[in-house]
Amino acid sequence: MPEVKKDKKAKKAKDKTALYGTDIDLNDYSMDADDHSTISSLDEISDDYQEILPMCGVDPTGEGRSGSFFQLDHSVVFSDTKSKTMELMSTPDAVEKYDWLKGYTWNAVPVDMDKYTAQTELNQTNGYFIRVLSGAKEIFPLQACLFIGAEGIAQNVHNIIIAEEGSELNIITGCSSAHGVKSALHLGVSEFYIKKNAKVTFTMVHNWGKNMDIRPRTGIIIEEGGTFISNYICMEPLKSLQLYPSAYLTGENSRVTFQSILFASKNTKMDVGSRAFLRGKGSKTEIISRAITKDRGEIIARGHLVGESSGVKGHLECRGLILSDNSRIHAIPELEAKAQDLELSHEAAVGKIAEEEVFYLMSRGLTEDEATSMIVRGFLNVDISGLPDELAKETKRMLKMSMEKVL
């Protein structure tokens, strides 16, 4: 799409209300934020923020990582990779460097999807560009952190990730805000292009503040034999979160897995889903979510499988646990078949903790509280599949940290 046309479409969609989630008045947030100067190592990040880094899977030493990216407010303060087979830079830098990149932007996410995508196009504030070269296997994960430290701003990032043919990439990304930030908006557009036989795992942990509005927009295009695995964890209170990534399995035998672990408490509103368009012959998907609500928390857990050719397979699994009466879970699984001879299924179960399970654990010597928290931990203990060992361990560690904070 020519640049002019994108701009025009974005302008037209400037006030377009999103299909889901509470509507946000973009004028409530400021586009202006102080520039932050670049740093030469992640150790130099202000002490106030250092303690948040491990929660986001960021190792300040950069050890055991193939690259690191850190954006504070609108400024990319650190971006570095040791790998010779991978490129990492801010998206505007990449667009300037590669003319061909214009052929990618807004292909996986429509620019006029809603006012948030429009705003990201019209007022983009950086974001990262990652490209793994053909056949390169990046064993160590790349870490990327998008951080908000300034009060009342809108962070509008546009990320583009390209995994060339036969490449492998593991990304661990955390998004967070400083303790002092009372309110802010994060808009994050992420477009993934998974080429033939490439494999990308994307592990994302959100630790936003309690008055944050979060509207990520994600699209993934997967070609023949390509694999995308997403693990998403969001367990800390925030104001509102709405995301509904779409994977387009265009290639034969392409695969996508989405796993989400959500915990909404203290007035947190989450509307989270995953969607897969199974187009390529033999493409497969599995969407798994675990949702827990408590103390006026609300989760709408969506899932949508669209089978568009025969022989495709998809399964949707949504489990929800309500820990207090003044909270709510609404599971909306959707199955849509447009061809014969395909297999789409779903299972959804929502309820409180079973009394007999608590009693069972108590009969072995636990108190009621201990039994309850063991069941909740077990409930959230999904097998994080497809990750390299080290990253799986790291993800488990982060999940454990989040659990300890909320339970």
Place this chain on the structure above:
Amino acid sequence: MLQIEDLSVDIGDRRIIEGLHLIVEEGETHVLLGPNGSGKSSLLLTILGYPRYKVIGGSIMFKGEDITNMPTTERIKLGVGISFQHPPAVRGVRLGDMVNVAFGKKTEDAITSDVVELANTLKFGVDFLERDVNLGFSGGEVKRSEIMQLVAQNPEFIMFDEPDSGVDVENVELIGGVMRDLLDRDKKPSARQKSGLIITHLGFILNYVKVDRAHVMMDGKIACSGNPKEIMDEIMTDGYERCRSCQR
């Protein structure tokens, strides 16, 4: 050890136990027989303090303490244990975690060699300990898993709800051996300290675990008590008919 007097229990507004008396002395193991729905499992769950079972009257004394209204956790601490007939599956909680808890480790520690050794005695490999407890277990696996947790817990008074149902002959023998050990049955009668109460339908387990006394439960109360062999023989020939007339 256990002394139940004039116990009446309701679930909702339905009376399930009515005026029940039962005494199990230290070192003794009793068997509890009775037709389906006579209240056997309800009695066990009441002794354990399951919240849905409301004690309307009477008392349960354990080791001289009144446990009638005591929270379950306290009863377990005092030394009560159970092997459930149909324990629930708990997703994400591994069998190994349950054994850890039963050992008193309380956290989801790593599965250590003592746990693995115990598992081996019940013919479970280390992989099995990683499975979500009771999820997709066969009937026999459920029973062995329950008994294994009891070995780790080592209670003084142990209730077994149908430890032999759905278990093949070979495994009934294995389970029987472990139960004998848990209940001090191979010790001299005067040296026995553990007590037990076993529910069994078909009585297979009694071929491996000799018991001191049998009780027949009918309609929420003990209809008959006596020598286990005599009562079993009676039931095997006439079913529960005579117990029914006995009750009148």
